Amino acid sequence: MALLDLANPNRFLAFARVSIPVFSGLAAVLLGFGIWRGFNVPPDYQQGETVRIMFIHVPSAWMALGIYTLMAISALGTLVWRHPLADVAAKAAAPIGAAFAFLCLLTGALWGRPMWGAYWVWDARLTSMLVLFLLYLGVLALWRAMDEPGHAARAVAVLTLVGFVNVPIVKFSVDWWSTLHQPASVFRLDGPTIHPVLLTPLLISALGFLALFLALHLAAMRNEILRRRVRTMRMLAASGSH
Amino acid sequence: MDLGPHANFILLAYAAAAFVLSLLVIWVVADHRAQVRAIDALESKGVSRRSGARAR
Numbered sequence: 679m680a681l682l683d684l685a686n687p688n689r690f691l692a693f694a695r696v697s698i699p700v701f702s703g704l705a706a707v708l709l710g711f712g713i714w715r716g717f718n719v720p721p722d723y724q725q726g727e728t729v730r731i732m733f734i735h736v737p738s739a740w741m742a743l744g745i746y747t748l749m750a751i752s753a754l755g756t757l758v759w760r761h762p763l764a765d766v767a768a769k770a771a772a773p774i775g776a777a778f779a780f781l782c783l784l785t786g787a788l789w790g791r792p793m794w795g796a797y798w799v800w801d802a803r804l805t806s807m808l809v810l811f812l813l814y815l816g817v818l819a820l821w822r823a824m825d826e827p828g829h830a831a832r833a834v835a836v837l838t839l840v841g842f843v844n845v846p847i848v849k850f851s852v853d854w855w856s857t858l859h860q861p862a863s864v865f866r867l868d869g870p871t872i873h874p875v876l877l878t879p880l881l882i883s884a885l886g887f888l889a890l891f892l893a894l895h896l897a898a899m900r901n902e903i904l905r906r907r908v909r910t911m912r913m914l915a916a917s918g919s920h
Numbered sequence: 921m922d923l924g925p926h927a928n929f930i931l932l933a934y935a936a937a938a939f940v941l942s943l944l945v946i947w948v949v950a951d952h953r954a955q956v957r958a959i960d961a962l963e964s965k966g967v968s969r970r971s972g973a974r975a976r
Contacts, residue, residue, distance in 0.1 A: 773947070777944050788929045901951045908959055
């Protein structure tokens, strides 16, 4: 099936019916294995046992950034290419991205308290991640503020694109400013600085988070398509033209 | 397994992740059921989409 075929909602629903169970199964296996491996690695020489929080904190951060990037691409799809499923994809992704951003902030606070002595500091990485979470909430609020999906889609697309400027700020905040948060240790031009013993379960866990997102996103997109069909059917019923 | 003096922070982080991710799954499943129920109710009243395609 070509990617463009999925622009047809009926073909997308058929694709979702098959792929949601596949991604759900993959997510269960990868998350189970990754977290099991994460609890069986030796403690970090500096951070001790608390390093195990990394296996959920870091994938949550990657997902929060990746999902917002996907929403920005979808916003271009809405405004420029007028792809019929672009705003469906963006709307379905927003609550999932918000949940991952929230998880990143929460697990970061629970990691920060024993390591830094504080749940929260106003350093550039933490603050820009908080801004990302607030952007997600703003996008969700704007979706709910308008009844007509087409009008809401264009307004949300503009907000999403404006907010995208924050994504590179989150990523490079640890390089541009002096932060309490550590610098990047996986996605670096000179390769990861994290030991393979810790890197392997981290990557497996991250793949599990990605599979879970794909399953949730496809399911949420399917729900949004059905919601719009319900809306259309109700309007037809109200106009008496069914 | 001994998680040391900060075990509470580690376990709370994993519990929070399990809770939030479970909420997402429950939300998606419940929303799907609600939409399917709404379509069934409309179809039982004779309302159909103009294209004639099945709503689900």
